[in-house]
Amino acid sequence: MEVINRYITIKNHVDGAPQDSDFELRFSPLSLFLDPASHEVIVKNLYLSIDPYQLNRMKSYSSSQQTSNYAVAITPGEDIDTYGVGKVVASGNPKFDKGHIVAGLLKWGEFTVVKPGGMLNKLDPMGFPLSYHVGILGFSGLTAYAGFFEVCKPKKGEKVFVSAASGSVGNLVGQFAKALGCYVVGSAGSKEKVALLKERLGFDDAFNYREETDLKSTLQRYFPDGIDIYFDNVGGDMQQAAVSNMNINGRIAVCGVISEYTDRENRAAPSMMDVIYKRLKIQGFLAGDYMKLFGDFLSTTCDHLRTGKIQPLEDISDGVESIPSALINLFRGQNIGKKIVRIAED
Amino acid sequence: MEVINRYITIKNHVDGAPQDSDFELRFSPLSLFLDPASHEVIVKNLYLSIDPYQLNRMKSYSSSQQTSNYAVAITPGEDIDTYGVGKVVASGNPKFDKGHIVAGLLKWGEFTVVKPGGMLNKLDPMGFPLSYHVGILGFSGLTAYAGFFEVCKPKKGEKVFVSAASGSVGNLVGQFAKALGCYVVGSAGSKEKVALLKERLGFDDAFNYREETDLKSTLQRYFPDGIDIYFDNVGGDMQQAAVSNMNINGRIAVCGVISEYTDRENRAAPSMMDVIYKRLKIQGFLAGDYMKLFGDFLSTTCDHLRTGKIQPLEDISDGVESIPSALINLFRGQNIGKKIVRIAED
Known part of the structure; x- marks a missing residue:
């Protein structure tokens, strides 16, 4: 089976405040068939995290690109990764089955082909909405x-x-x-x-x-x-x-x-x-640098969510085409709480 | 017995780079007789430490004066304290005898009357020149x-x-x-x-x-x-x-x-x-804030001095009247190493 994957790229480096004209929605056909030996996984993206630091990756030069694995430079025209939650639609990796809910490094698009070694984990939603796992629990x-x-x-x-x-x-x-x-x-x-x-x-x-x-x-x-x-x-x-x-x-x-x-x-x-x-x-x-705290963080935060001591604060927009404005608006102070794009419900 | 104590004060607050005209040499008679019940000690100053931070104490306003016991504001006309080494010439405090070599908070002058509770300790020079105890060992x-x-x-x-x-x-x-x-x-x-x-x-x-x-x-x-x-x-x-x-x-x-x-x-x-x-x-x-390390610091540094691994670097001028220029020259970069004023040899 083949689908059309719609995804967002930058047309050029972005050195000031980002503008609509810096972004482009692209289309490309994607086969959902994976060789079982490929160790690849195809994820249908559900919720994507939109973060200010992505802008540092889009600059023609930023010291952040040199000093961190977390802010690798983005090349215009190439797809852009971000933290997100999705659902496995095809798997050549024995650790994942079709239908699994996963969290990891996904793409600014409708689908992500996760290569072997890519950051991807099965997600237990623990009774919380999936969007929480992109923000407050991410x-x-x-x-x-x-x-x-x-x-x-x-x-x-x-x-x-x-x-x-x-x-x-x-x-x-x-x-x-x-x-x-x-x-x-x-x-x-x-x-x-x-x-x-x-x-x-x-x-x-x-x-x-x-x-x-x-x-x-x-x-x-x-x-x-x-x-x-x-x-x-x-x-x-x-x-x-x-x-x-x-x-x-x-x-x-x-x-x-x-x-x-x-x-x-x-x-x-x-x-x-x-x-x-x-x-x-x-x-x-x-x-x-603090991944070793993830377990503590998760159990503390889930407890606070269950007792109502902490409220989630989410700002969700819909559809892959809303990604550019979601990022742009971060720098205009137009988000309230965690900015998330819902690519699909399920 | 009475002596004339010569000491340095500021004539006014000092808000830019310090100048000769900001300072004044004053004279005042000092009785070397102390009531045994006074708990005071009179110290003949030998070596005084000259430090850049004193300038912050001389300003009409500096946040440093608000936030630290170490940089209390100096009032024009009043005597100025500093770390130094001296010799006890009169004591109303049973912990100190005439002739003791001491280190502590002394005055920019020839003599210091140390009040009860003032910072003063007997000093064991451990075979090193007294000046070392004002700088490298101070x-x-x-x-x-x-x-x-x-x-x-x-x-x-x-x-x-x-x-x-x-x-x-x-x-x-x-x-x-x-x-x-x-x-x-x-x-x-x-x-x-x-x-x-x-x-x-x-x-x-x-x-x-x-x-x-x-x-x-x-x-x-x-x-x-x-x-x-x-x-x-x-x-x-x-x-x-x-x-x-x-x-x-x-x-x-x-x-x-x-x-x-x-x-x-x-x-x-x-x-x-x-x-x-x-x-x-x-x-x-x-x-x-690190006084608890003083013992470790002293033994490490003395060892390094004895083995020649560390060299002292001192810049010594002579006489109470050289104090103002000693401070002024710190801000002109004219010192090499620890700036010390030798008030008297012994």
Whole structure:
């Protein structure tokens, strides 16, 4: 049997904010017959994770492409991989049977041919919707969990600031911090997001950074006793303002720098006097280094989901053709929570 | 008996680079008679440590004054404390007798009246010159030792970059790193200093940053395989260039930011993309937090001094009236090694 696989590529390198015209929907015939000796698996993609870091892979040059297996450069015209959940439709690999639900490195398209050695695992949904396994129970969740618990080493009662707090990772960091008994304030880019953080996710407070003119004073207002932990998803001015408001022995986990992704000159210049005298630690990290925590992360997060201590926050769009706008809108702050594209229901 | 104590104060707050006109030599009579119940001790100052951080204490405002017991603000006209070595000339404290050699918090002057509870300890010179106990065996030494071994967690064979490498702390970090078996390159501000690092202190290489126009390429040239550890004494452009050249899991110990001391706007804006993808740690620290290591530090350093593995590097000027120029010259890069003022021989 043969199908037409529709998939998304980039037409050119993307060095600023991504635009519709950077992307192309392509079609190619795909045979669903696999030689049993091929060890390949064909997956029908169901849910795909849409992540800001993909933009770094699309640039003509980014230091990220040199320094990490997690952000290998994307060549224009070639297919693009991402974390996702799907269903096996053909298998030449004895570990997988037709009908198996799987999670792993899939393509920005309707089908993925997973080569031998490709990242693919059978998925037990554990009673949760499949989309959860792309976000809150996938890498976004692990990023929040490892970054908060391992990098920041939080203690109950500490004061935690999260930027991009309604984003895929930020909303979870805030919820993990609340579950631990921290005081949590988040920043986001709209009134609607701020309301959601306070009313639905239980943040102690939140503010719309677009309404603030002096972030240093803003943070002083929200943290009169200083910040112990800053979970940084944005870099730039916000990081600089946070450093000024950190307490002694404060920790900053640098998870994302949206400010640098689309403009590499838009950088934070934090006061190193503060870094020294307050003995601050600024630590970059990647979730992929913490795979050994995946089991702990999963059981903790599932427990919190079952007891309602943590809410999933998903922003789902439909169909392969919605992938480009899903990515583009991340950089316009138009997502609320984890951005996911549902390629098919089943 | 009464003596005239000559001491140095500041006439005003000092907010830029310090100048001669900021300082004043004052005289005041001092009785050397102490009531045995006073618990005070009068110390004749012998060697005083001159340190860049004193400038932060002299500013009208510095965040360092708020965040640390180690950099309490100095009020113009009042006496100024510093680490030093002296000799007890009168004691109302049963722990100290006349003639004892002591180390602790002394004054920028000829005598110090140490109040009850003041930091003062009997000193065993262990066969080394007293000046060593102000520098290489004092806080400069502990700063280098704790910062390098505890903050950077070095491994044999790692590639280490030290800025201000002929300074009081930098020269020791380089020597500790060489003793451990690291590859070490230092930056300094003159040909003479560069030659000294390579020829006398055994650095693998060194360069004069004043002769370089693009520090990022400079570091690339000296570290074709990248930097594992950067011991940062200067901040600013050099930190930014170092971040670009760090290896995965690199560590940056932020010990000093000469660039910010005299101009708080002269800041580094390191790429947070690099910080994330290379999982860099940027950690500020103060030696005072590592007093528990003092014993280890002292025995290790004394051993290295006895076997000649480590050389002391001292820059000594004479007399209380030389204190202002000693501090001023630190910011002009005119010291080589630990800056010490010898107030009296004995």
